[in-house]
Amino acid sequence: MSYPQWPGQLQNGLAMMNLSFSDHQQHQLLAFLALLNKWNKAYNLTAVRDPQTMVSRQLLDSLSVLPWVTTDYLLDVGAGGGLPGIPLAIVFPDKHFTLLDSNGKKTRFLNQCVLELGLKNVEVIHGRAEDCQPAQRFTQISSRAFTALENLVAWCEDLLAPEGEFLAMKGLYPEDEVAALPAGWKVESSHSLNVPGADGERHLLIVARAEQHR
Template sequence: MQSEEYRSRLVDGANQLGVSLIEPQSSQLLSYLTLLNKWNKAYNLTAVRNPEEMLTRHLIDSLSIVPWVKGENIIDVGTGPGLPGIPLAILFPETRFTLLDSNGKKTRFLTQCKLEMGLGNVTVVHGRVEEFKPQQPFDQVISRAFSAIENMVGWCSHLVDDRGQFLAMKGVFPEEELTSLPDGYKVEQSHSLEVPGSDGERHLIIIRKTR
């Protein structure tokens, strides 16, 4: 899956998002895609079966939030097969990424990715987010199709202090979910994302504690 066609589509898609991929980033992203496609055939890690669709719906979609990723210590909750955590870890090698999921098959895959790709800035955690106790607060909590925003901030509130942010990746604008946002939280920013090659709506909602 290191073909020039895939590389060209990846680099072009990233460029349209304002993300400039350099080597070895593009090669690492395609190596991850190869692993995901290979493991998916046996372990059903994602409903997307076609590697060309994976390139758009998983890789390029994950890169769409790059401008808002900040901090030294970030957690991707309900990461599944590492989305968006693995692509972001490749782009931000100086940032520590914790990838958490309760599905053992998916965390085994992530551990294999970490080993094969030499991702020293990645920590894989198999468990439920409510029970995970970090040694220090995270700068950002990221989720992609993890749960409703109300659940995200409720289950993950112990992962950040008052300076931390929640980054929720959503499809259509989650108006109803935001009306259920608990007291003590506010929407700091919302962004409509134009993901190249994707027909559906994509949004990023950034939330912060107010207390």
């Protein structure tokens, strides 16, 4: 189910973020949001249930990291309801996105999104990060509301290329998580994200191996 206010909210939000996408891409983004809203009732994919805030907290929030997505092959770990992986795949049709989640209900939903939206650049994997054995390691791995940074690097270290980086989406700047990063890892940069219509702070932390370990 979609809502009449969504197209205007999306257009206004994209304009405030200085982003511009084709009518087809905007239609795909809204179609994905409608699928997420529909399946959420049975599959508990996201805690966001107010239709008035869905465009901001799900679509615009996911797209806020777009300037830092530089790889052609990105892994979205703990992909859940497909955020940020599906919106990024829609606006980056020439990049390939692998969505990994251990929850079977969530990967069934993701596969349905790929089918209904005709996303040729998305692969869905049902499994745990520790058990995943990709053909090649990824230069970027994104995570959103997945786990603490300490767990992220521990569970996904073998999936990240030597020169790779994690794109960790957080709310408030996670001082405790940064302090708990194990030796050999560092926060290369932190970026405050501007998400129109969203309450509270949002941050992107780029985490990579310390130089001597890369």
